[in-house]
Amino acid sequence: MNPPPLSARILATTVGGLALAGWMLGMTLPLGTRPWQGAQSWWNERRFHQAAADQDYPTLLALGERDLQLTGRGLLFDYAIYRVAYGASAPSYAHLPADALSWARLGLATLEKHLPEVPNPWAGLQTQAYTLVERVFPLSHRQQDLDAGLHALADRWAGSGGPTASSPGLGALYRSWLQVAPRQRPLFLLQKMQGPTSEQNL
């Protein structure tokens, strides 16, 4: 066969070079990336379960973030946030107060970082609200922690818990909350978080 003509070589080099440039600039993904990502997320999930069993919280958070990046589904991420922020700071774990506060803040900071991109932010709001009110505020005694927690809860009620865990009871609670005078609203939220009609019972 004769050597390739110059025009064909130039054209092929241009196409290849632009595809490579697009990949390096983050604009394109080479064919075959998605199966590779699928295999990575599969392996990531196996490691996530192992980290959950080992109570290795930093790894759990890192793998949850990785899963969010790879699959965009956020189930593992939501669970990692719940385990680290709300679970690891629970009194039953008998951590030192400073340690419990540190785990709760680490989980909340990670959640806040990814809240605009998680698929189900309403689940994150629930974790955020209960962690701030039940775990962080009793240790930090900062009013802004309590306010932020109650604000997150009101946001969650405004969306009736989100599309996957939608509950008419939450919508009814939100409408009752709107009837209350603005100054009494934080107290109303606190009562509903702790009372027999708390969110876990709806």
Next chain:
Amino acid sequence: MPYLIWALMRDCMPRRWWFGFFAGLLLATVLSFDTNLGAHSLGSYLAYVSVFPLVLLFRCGWVLQQRTSQGWPHQEKLRDSRGYKAPLVEFFGLSTLLLIIYVCASIPCWWNPYPSPPASAGYYPVTIHFGANDYWLFDLHSPVPASSTLLLTLDWSQVQNPEQDVWIQDPNGRKLQAIPGELLRWPLSPAEAKEGKMALHSLPKVGVELRRPLTRLEIPRPGMQQGPHLLLLQFLFFWPLFAMLLAWHRRGKLSGTLSAWTCFALGSLAAMPMQATDLDSGPLALLARAVLLLKLALPPVEGLLAAGARMERLAFTSAATSISGWLVLGALSLWLACKEKRPVQP
């Protein structure tokens, strides 16, 4: 001609490769649909299946290169002076192999020992470019499937009288009633889904605020029954790539492996979801602009290769005209591969 097709198929997929193919297909099925071991997702299966045509593409490039070094082009000239028999044989052989791969890959969608993944949806963040109180402009970043729904969380805490009727309306007059404590589900019109941009406002203006970080686009995930349809679309994505491979090799006279790499690059660009990017000035921006220009020169067929965890975002978004354009590009490539008439050398 059938013997030549059969010989090419045997060269590209030797007998022991079929064992590898079926083992790979079984592994893809287990890793995708097994309730305990797998991802339990059709998108994952479609992603794994897309490996097979890629392997075939590079294998075919290698076979063409081997045949060239063995003097096949000279024999072809003796066999057929018009020059279109050999490329047609190669194209039909590769198409048959591709068809067999996709028919076999459809089997787990029809007959699957595992329970089907439950009906679910993907949720995607939405950018709100401009938003005054009670008026919002949404950017969905790209065309989305027509079955998508926009989920809006409204904050009523500043509204004086939450019991009054409030409507959310688009510029065309389509409206939905907003109820405090309920997620507002706005089904996208075909035009909004195609354009990827939309505007909404509340009526009357009572001070309802949109919780921007909680705005999501809900796209239902295709079920198992749509698996064969998605596999057919994937077949249509790869089919013209094989014609392009032949054109690069025969008309461009590039080596088979280099032709396969060029087709790989073209396929990667064609599968790139088109997104509006804010380009600054500078050499990198120029490069990015050149990439976008090449992408714009190709038909927008990224929806054909809907695979992976976020496949619902791309599935069924390619218009029939784009698919036709992609197939015409393949036909043109095949014509180019056949075009050269090589006279028999004495």
